[in-house]
Amino acid sequence: MKVLLATRNPGKLAELRRMLADARVEVLGLADVxxxxxxxxxxxxxxxxxxxxxxxxxxxxGLPSVADDSGLAVDALNGMPGVLSARWSGRHGDDVANLELLLGQLGDVPDERRGAAFVCAAALVxxxxxxxxxxxxWPGRIVRAPRGTGGFGYDPIFVPDGEERTSAELSPQEKDAASHRGRAMRALLPHLHALT
Structure with missing residues (x-):
């Protein structure tokens, strides 16, 4: 069976393909349709x-389609950037500008008030x-300077609870096992298996 992952974000597509690799489905991206x-x-x-x-x-x-929307909810910013995470700086998908703006907004926030969570909703239609x-x-906190080269978006400044490394310093397998998107996709897997 074929399932379409409705995303143009190459990092997200790679993550979702890894997570769905054992779902007994052929995973297509938007470039494949x-x-x-x-x-x-x-x-x-x-x-x-x-x-x-x-x-x-x-x-x-006409294909079963999976899409997700996700972002970063920062406690000190009342849950923002939230659904605006990808365009927080005003330009959609400018990871560096988004990250720099967020760090600037949190510049005076003490470490104990830098709680945050990555949040994901995944839909199957x-x-x-x-x-x-x-x-x-995926709860955690925001550090003061980027660390790591893996992942994308806010990964270099997000340290998950129980970790000292940022999510950009985790291996893809470690990130998939713990992340907001990994948790949402694992919750979706039984529904995908039911289609096959």
Whole structure:
């Protein structure tokens, strides 16, 4: 069976493919299907955005489609950047600018108040079938300077609870096992297995 992962983010696509490698499905990315119009991410929640992306993909391709929306919720910023994580600096997908802006905003925040969590909502939409949304959360804290070269986005400044390394210093396997996206995708796996 084929499943479409509705993302253009190469880092996210690589992560999702690793996580779904044992799901007995052929995982396609958006580059593997004809282009279709994609609605902008205007949802108020991660779940709204994930569901909208998966619905668009399933309607356009006729394939069961998985999409996720995820981001960083920082305690000292009242949960922001949240759904705006990818465009926090005003330019979508500018990881360096987003990271630098966030560090600047937290410059005067003491270490004990730098709690944060990566949050993910993952949606599975089956044409003429069920729509399922699951969630994953990865608590931790924000450090003062980037460390590590793995991952993407805010990974170099996020230290998960119980770790001293940033998520950018973890191996892909360590990150997949613990991350918000890994938790959400594992919650989605039984629903994918049910399709095969």
């Amino acid at each position: 004809p282009e279709y119009p994609e609605a902008p991410e205007t949802g108020a929640t991660f779940a709204d955005n994930a569901l909208a992306k998966a619905r668009d993909a399933a309607a356009a391709t 089956v044409p003429d079938g069920p729509e399922i949304v699951v969630h994953g959360e």
